Amino acid sequence: MQKLSAILVDGTTYFSWLFIVSLGLTLTYGVMKILNIAHGSFYALGAYAASSAIGAYLVGANPVAGAYLVLFIAGISVGAVSGFLIERGLLRPMYGRDEIILVLVTYSVFLVLEDVIKLVWGVDPYFAPQPYELLGRVSIAGIAFAAYDFALLALALLIGGLAFWALNYTRRGKLLLAVIHDREISTAMGINVGRMFTATFVIGAVLGALGGAVTAPAISVAPGIGVDVIVLAFAVSVIGGLGSVEGAMLGALIVGLARALAVHLWPEVELFVIYAVMAAVLAVRPQGLFGRAAARKI
Amino acid sequence: MRWGTVPALCLALAALLAAGPFLPSWAVFMLTVAFAKALVVLGLVIMMRAGLVSFGQGLFYGLGAYAAGLGANFFGLTDAVLLVLLGGAVAAATGFVLGFVMARYREIFFAMLSLALSMILYGILVRSAALGSTDGFNLSPPSFFGLKVGVQQSRVLLYAATVTLAFGCAIALHRFVGSRAGVISQAILTNEIRVEYLGASVTRVLHLVYVIGAAMAGLGGALVALATGHIDPELAYWTTSGEFVFVAILSGTGHVAAPLLGMTIFEAIRSFALQYSPYTWQMVVGLSMLAVILFLPSGLWSVFSRKRPGDAT
Numbered sequence: 001m002q003k004l005s006a007i008l009v010d011g012t013t014y015f016s017w018l019f020i021v022s023l024g025l026t027l028t029y030g031v032m033k034i035l036n037i038a039h040g041s042f043y044a045l046g047a048y049a050a051s052s053a054i055g056a057y058l059v060g061a062n063p064v065a066g067a068y069l070v071l072f073i074a075g076i077s078v079g080a081v082s083g084f085l086i087e088r089g090l091l092r093p094m095y096g097r098d099e100i101i102l103v104l105v106t107y108s109v110f111l112v113l114e115d116v117i118k119l120v121w122g123v124d125p126y127f128a129p130q131p132y133e134l135l136g137r138v139s140i141a142g143i144a145f146a147a148y149d150f151a152l153l154a155l156a157l158l159i160g161g162l163a164f165w166a167l168n169y170t171r172r173g174k175l176l177l178a179v180i181h182d183r184e185i186s187t188a189m190g191i192n193v194g195r196m197f198t199a200t201f202v203i204g205a206v207l208g209a210l211g212g213a214v215t216a217p218a219i220s221v222a223p224g225i226g227v228d229v230i231v232l233a234f235a236v237s238v239i240g241g242l243g244s245v246e247g248a249m250l251g252a253l254i255v256g257l258a259r260a261l262a263v264h265l266w267p268e269v270e271l272f273v274i275y276a277v278m279a280a281v282l283a284v285r286p287q288g289l290f291g292r293a294a295a296r297k298i
Numbered sequence: 299m300r301w302g303t304v305p306a307l308c309l310a311l312a313a314l315l316a317a318g319p320f321l322p323s324w325a326v327f328m329l330t331v332a333f334a335k336a337l338v339v340l341g342l343v344i345m346m347r348a349g350l351v352s353f354g355q356g357l358f359y360g361l362g363a364y365a366a367g368l369g370a371n372f373f374g375l376t377d378a379v380l381l382v383l384l385g386g387a388v389a390a391a392t393g394f395v396l397g398f399v400m401a402r403y404r405e406i407f408f409a410m411l412s413l414a415l416s417m418i419l420y421g422i423l424v425r426s427a428a429l430g431s432t433d434g435f436n437l438s439p440p441s442f443f444g445l446k447v448g449v450q451q452s453r454v455l456l457y458a459a460t461v462t463l464a465f466g467c468a469i470a471l472h473r474f475v476g477s478r479a480g481v482i483s484q485a486i487l488t489n490e491i492r493v494e495y496l497g498a499s500v501t502r503v504l505h506l507v508y509v510i511g512a513a514m515a516g517l518g519g520a521l522v523a524l525a526t527g528h529i530d531p532e533l534a535y536w537t538t539s540g541e542f543v544f545v546a547i548l549s550g551t552g553h554v555a556a557p558l559l560g561m562t563i564f565e566a567i568r569s570f571a572l573q574y575s576p577y578t579w580q581m582v583v584g585l586s587m588l589a590v591i592l593f594l595p596s597g598l599w600s601v602f603s604r605k606r607p608g609d610a611t
Contacts, residue, residue, distance in 0.1 A: 111583055279418065
């Protein structure tokens with residue numbers, strides 16, 4: 001029983017941050033057909049910006065509760081600025097090139113940003129655990145869990161709900177769905193696809209950075225945190241179907257629970273259980289659980 | 299090109315072999331690694347000509363390296379040539395089995411599935427304590443045709459073997475590109491349903507191409523393992539696979555010699571970047587890549603293939 005609740009809580013914690021990060025990746029792919037490897041850099045940027053901002057904020061003996069606001073502002077602003085600059089400066093001239101080329105462009109951006117992060121923040125790890133500790137612990141079935149993790153879950157569900165609402169019940173969201181469905185026809189119908197691209201990329205980058213920012217208090221922020229995140233987010237998006245919000249949610253849940261199960265029951269397989277699940281899903285449904293199969297061109 | 303490809307490649311090979319004993323040892327090492335990795339990219343280029351972009355060549359690269367390492371350290375095989383062939387054979391056999399599944403996938407799905415498979419191998423390697431886990435293990439120095447040689451000679455001999463293999467494979471694959479299967483694989487890239495209508499088996503050709511890619515990656519992995527004398531799970535990690543795709547695009551898929559040139563330039567850029575700006579070498583590599591994508595859209599090789607803007611493609 002204890003083990004079960006531990007698995008469930010760990011799984012949902014893992015789900016929360018995976019979902020926030022993967023949502024950004026899958027949105028970017030759905031609209032722009034760009035598999036954004038630099039997404040991992042946005043995650044790292046968010047984590048670094050948040051932890052150093054919290055550090056700077058708490059030096060001035062400010063109330064600790066304000067650190068949450070600082071964390072959000074830092075994550076969102078760094079994601080928005082870097083996302084905007086990269087889309088406008090670098091990706092815009094590349095639209096229309098092959099999908100693989102765009103992957104490589106983002107890969108180059110990722111390499112450059114990795115070093116930029118090292119140049120700006122150095123190689124020593126950053127810690128900003130105050131927001132994590134402030135919420136204290138809650139006890140479920142005899143095990144104490146960090147309340148911060150539950151707050152994270154609430155945030156993930158809120159973001160998921162917002163994304164679903166925005167896409168399906170707002171005018172702009174429906175326009176975006178139209179672009180996802182058929183870029184060419186949308187352009188012909190007068191949708192400003194270029195502006196949609198910028199907005200989507202910035203939103204994707206903000207989600208990536210926000211994922212990093214909210215995780216920062218729970219981890220030590222050190223060089224290389226972006227690398228692992230990318231493949232995990234890929235796995236989640238691919239399992240759910242690239243470009244699908246519901247898919248990202250289900251994918252994150254599957255990956256989160258699979259990993260928690262492995263960690264508690266069979267730790268040796270922890271690292272590759274995620275990719276085994278991904279391979280299994282792809283073998284049965286190449287387009288992912290929620291993806292639409294593309295029509296074959298004759 | 300005025301010259302035939304095969305004589306030109308043979309000439310370049312002869313020049314590189316003759317230069318071997320006179321090169322400084324850092325250059326010998328750099329070129330050995332570059333040509334070993336070029337083998338992997340060569341296989342990848344053949345796959346890309348058929349439309350298969352693998353983000354998981356690290357799977358076969360790692361398998362080849364570990365097969366060579368295990369052969370050397372646990373089964374008492376010391377001969378370098380045998381170890382390299384073992385690496386290639388293990389990778390090709392794995393590729394043959396996986397090919398039955400992989401040949402059904404295309405585009406991004408193929409890329410993602412191959413990525414997943416390579417990450418499974420990475421996960422297994424990281425968790426296997428007997429193979430040194432994340433640290434990997436060192437290889438005992440190889441022998442050549444039963445002869446134990448000194449460190450310096452061993453390096454030059456390995457260099458010679460690598461260069462010979464790389465150019466040999468390039469020539470063989472040049473022939474393959476012009477063969478029936480090679481021509482069909484290019485037609486598959488254009489429109490595979492029409493290829494099926496014309497009576498050729500798309501799956502069989504893609505399977506063959508996949509096995510070629512696997513074998514080349516296995517050979518490259520085994521050579522790198524021997525050259526560096528050390529293997530670790532990083533060989534199967536996605537960044538390694540990404541680097542191969544990176545170089546394949548950087549070189550261009552138009553010619554089999556392109557990967558050889560591209561990988562050498564890539565390794566040179568990286569070596570010098572590592573030496574002169576150790577903290578920002580990734581930035582240098584990334585910026586060079588961006589420059590190539592922006593200014594040479596069809597890869598480095600487009601500098602040599604004299605196609606004027608007005609020519610039909």
